[in-house]
Amino acid sequence: MKKATKGPSIKTAQALLAKHECPVPFHEVRTRFLGNIATPAISASPLQIIKDLWGGELPPFDSIEEVNELLDTLVQGLWNDLTRHQKRSQPFRLTRPSTEPTAVDLGQYGLVRLQELDGFIEGLFNGEDVIDLPERAHEAVDRLAEMRAMMAGICELVSHAPDADDAAKLGTTFSHLRELTRIMETEINEAVSSCTRARRQMIEGILTEKPTVH
Structure with a gap:
């Protein structure tokens, strides 16, 4: 048996996004991808959501090798890794930012969660209202x-x-936020599971449909 080949690492994806000055923070990139993996929209594609990270077009490159490196890392690495969360046995987890009892960390924690939720909804709706x-x-x-x-x-x-x-007071607030984070994760995973199940049933229905006899 051949050993399974692992795709590019998360750190590689983060480094390349930083290199190409991606304006979307990595924690939001993850949830955008996850939402788009789950979306019922037929028109969804990894390439388009990658372009959308830079406002609709890929960033400038010095060579075709750089293009391939970015796409391989984001699709074969990050995107494919996130597809495993379609299984209930492998639930998705949100980023865990620093939670020192300071107002600065509280603001950052709230911002990270806000961006993650925005990313998931954006990916799920796939550009539709x-x-x-x-x-x-x-x-x-x-x-x-x-x-x-x-x-x-x-x-x-x-x-x-x-x-x-x-x-x-900040310690109490962080405790509430950690509980809210668990609820967010539950709802995100329920949305992913529900959409995955519905899509599978739709595909099975198409495949089992008998052709019309003329």
């Missing part, structure tokens, strides 16, 4: 939208009091 989702995925999106509003509120609060370092 409205998309037909399975009922459980629709419920998950509604709950994620509520938690996104909470994260925006935290960012706004910290921006008005950046030096409010009451360790006890």
Whole structure:
């Protein structure tokens, strides 16, 4: 038996995105990709969502080798790695930022979560304003939208009091955020599982459809 070949590492993907000055932070890239992997939209493609990281077009390159390196790393590496989260046995986990009891870390934590949720929804909707989702995925999106509003509120609060370092109160807030993170992960994984199941059923229905006799 041949040993399975591993794709480019996460660190390689991060380094290349930084090299090509990707304006989207890596934690949001992950959730955009995951949402697009799960989306019911037939038009979804890894290449388009990669282009969208730079506003719709790939960044400038010095050679075709650089193009291939970026696409191989993001598709064969990061994208393919994220497809495993379509299985319930391998749930997706959000980034774990620093949680020191300071207002700066609280603001950063809220911003990371806000960007991750925005990324997932953007990938899931695939550029559309409205998309037909399975009922459980629709419920998950509604709950994620509520938690996104909470994260925006935290960012706004910290921006008005950046030096409010009451360790006890901040520690309690971080505890609540860790609990919210677990709920976010549950809802994201439910949305992914629900969409994956619906897509599989749709494909099975197409394959088993009998041809019309003329």
